[in-house]
Amino acid sequence: MTARLIKGAPIRDAILENARSEAKRLTERTGIVPGLVVVIVGDDPASKVYVNMKKKTCLELGWYSELVEMPATATQDQVADEIERLNRDERVHGILLQSPLPKGLDEFALIQRIDPLKDVDGFHPVNMGKLAIGIPGFVPCTPKGVVEMLVRSDIEIRGKRVVVAGRSHLVGTPLALLLSRKSPQGDATVTLVHSRTQDMPAVCREGDILIAAIGRTETITADYVKPGAVVVDVGTNKVDDPTRPKGYRLTGDVHFESVSEVASAITPSPGGVGPMTIAMLMSNTLEAAKRCAGLIE
Ligand SMILES: NC(=O)c1ccc[n+]([C@@H]2O[C@H](COP(=O)([O-])OP(=O)(O)OC[C@H]3O[C@@H](n4cnc5c(N)ncnc54)[C@H](OP(=O)(O)O)[C@@H]3O)[C@@H](O)[C@H]2O)c1
Numbered sequence: 103m104t105a106r107l108i109k110g111a112p113i114r115d116a117i118l119e120n121a122r123s124e125a126k127r128l129t130e131r132t133g134i135v136p137g138l139v140v141v142i143v144g145d146d147p148a149s150k151v152y153v154n155m156k157k158k159t160c161l162e163l164g165w166y167s168e169l170v171e172m173p174a175t176a177t178q179d180q181v182a183d184e185i186e187r188l189n190r191d192e193r194v195h196g197i198l199l200q201s202p203l204p205k206g207l208d209e210f211a212l213i214q215r216i217d218p219l220k221d222v223d224g225f226h227p228v229n230m231g232k233l234a235i236g237i238p239g240f241v242p243c244t245p246k247g248v249v250e251m252l253v254r255s256d257i258e259i260r261g262k263r264v265v266v267a268g269r270s271h272l273v274g275t276p277l278a279l280l281l282s283r284k285s286p287q288g289d290a291t292v293t294l295v296h297s298r299t300q301d302m303p304a305v306c307r308e309g310d311i312l313i314a315a316i317g318r319t320e321t322i323t324a325d326y327v328k329p330g331a332v333v334v335d336v337g338t339n340k341v342d343d344p345t346r347p348k349g350y351r352l353t354g355d356v357h358f359e360s361v362s363e364v365a366s367a368i369t370p371s372p373g374g375v376g377p378m379t380i381a382m383l384m385s386n387t388l389e390a391a392k393r394c395a396g397l398i399e
Contacts, residue, residue, distance in 0.1 A: 105333070105365040108255045110247075110377035117250070117381040121388050122163050128391060136391035137166030138196040138222065138383070139188050143181060144174035144204040153200050159380055165387070166193050174204040181207060182215045189217040195390035196222030198383070219393060222386040225271070233276055236283045238399045240386050245277035247378025248313060248334055249287050257311070257332050257367065260289040265309030267322065267355070269296045273315040273336055302326070314355035324360040333361055335371040 125136050138160050140153045153169055160167035170184055181199075188197045197220045203209050213221070218228035224240035232239030252259055264281050268274035274294060282292040295305050297316075306312055306326040314322045315336035327333060337355025354371025362368050369375055392398045 105362040106367040107362075108251060108367055108369045108374065110251065110369070110374050113251055113254050114377040114381040116254070117378075118159070118163065118384060121381075121384050125163065125165065125388055125391070128388070128395065128397070132395045132397075134195075134391050134395050135164070135166050135193075136195055136387050137168075137193045138198065138387045139168040139170060139191075139194050140198045140200055141170045141172065141181070141184060141188070142200040143172045143176050143207065146202065149200050149202070156198070156380060156383060159384060160387070163384065165384075168194070176204075176207075178207055178211070181212055185212065185215045189215075189220060194220065195394055196220055196383075196387040198223050220390060222383060222390055224276070224386065230271070230276070233279050233283075236285070240389070241280060241382075242272060242276045243379045243382035243386065244273050244315075244336060244375065245280055246385075247382040248277055248336065248375055249280055250382065251334070251369065251375065251378055252311070252332070253287055255367065259287060259311070262290050262310040263308055264290040264292045264311045264313065265295060265306050266292060266313045266315065267295050267302070267306065268315035268317070268336070269294050270315070277313060277315070316355050318355055319353045320355070320357040322356040322361065324357070324364045327361050327364045329364050330366045331364075332367045333365040334369045334375065336375050337371055338376060 129135050140156050142149055142153045157167045157169050188194050197216050199212055213225050216226055218226045221229050221240055224242040229239040233241055266274050266278045278292045278294045281288055281290040293305060295302055299305060303326045307328045309331055311332045312327060313334040317337055319339045319341055333356055335354035335356040339353050340350045341353050343351040352372045
């Protein structure tokens with residue numbers, strides 16, 4: 103079997119196009135233009151690339167966007183004060199604190215300073231709690247992107263056995279919550295596996311859908327996959343490669359060549375889930391603007 107390839111870029115483009123027209127209607131109706139601010143502390147080069155991409159996407163949509171750059175020497179109080187300022191700024195509907203933060207800053211404490219109604223990353227405990235209970239709130243972008251990708255690729259989730267590999271608060275845990283909750287995009291029977299799981303290949307082979315988010319290069323080989331399963335690779339790992347101009351290449355958690363012979367559908371990495379994350383960030387920002395206008399719960 104050669105698996106159907108599910109790429110992220112066309113789905114991202116369709117979502118962004120839809121967000122653009124929805125935002126236009128929102129502005130015509132209420133005067134509100136969605137606004138997203140990214141706060142970056144320090145000079146991590148990879149983070150700079152990510153935040154510039156987020157700002158650029160916002161500007162391409164015609165939305166308000168600001169990049170707040172703070173030095174690596176910024177204190178906990180200084181970052182918290184900046185977040186408070188953005189909480190009060192009516193032009194700003196979404197606030198994102200770019201990770202990782204320099205050593206010495208308490209990321210979790212700072213996330214808790216973000217107004218939960220502006221927490222478009224969905225990491226505030228209020229939004230995580232809402233996700234666990236199954237009430238409206240912001241859902242973290244990467245897990246939301248995975249579900250959106252499955253739905254838009256006509257992959258049935260309801261009633262299926264889904265195995266999620268990895269239990270981080272960023273990806274695996276919210277994904278397991280989303281897929282198992284009672285909803286049209288959930289209703290799956292979910293198993294969450296992690297580094298302490300015994301006989302991981304056997305457990306993974308139970309999945310009609312297998313989602314890899316472990317951060318370990320090409321670990322998921324064909325023997326982890328039930329024939330005909332759908333495989334989603336969230337992993338984005340840097341591997342040294344002197345033949346590349348940058349000296350490294352990116353790989354997923356899934357061994358693409360062997361798994362694509364067994365699976366019925368597969369997302370590549372890079373080029374699969376990655377583009378979905380930014381699309382979901384824009385979708386959450388639009389949601390925040392609509393909530394601010396009182397148009398949604
Ligand atoms: N937009 C995107 O495409 C996007 C966004 C976010 C993350 N990612 C990528 O997704 C991957 C996971 O990210 P993360 O932030 O969730 O990573 P993380 O915080 O390091 O969590 C990794 C999880 O995988 C588990 N794990 C590690 N090695 C394992 C193994 N050999 N077998 C089974 N489970 C194992 C860990 O188990 P324990 O809990 O037992 O330690 C942990 O739960 C990374 O490659 C990351 O770069 C991509």
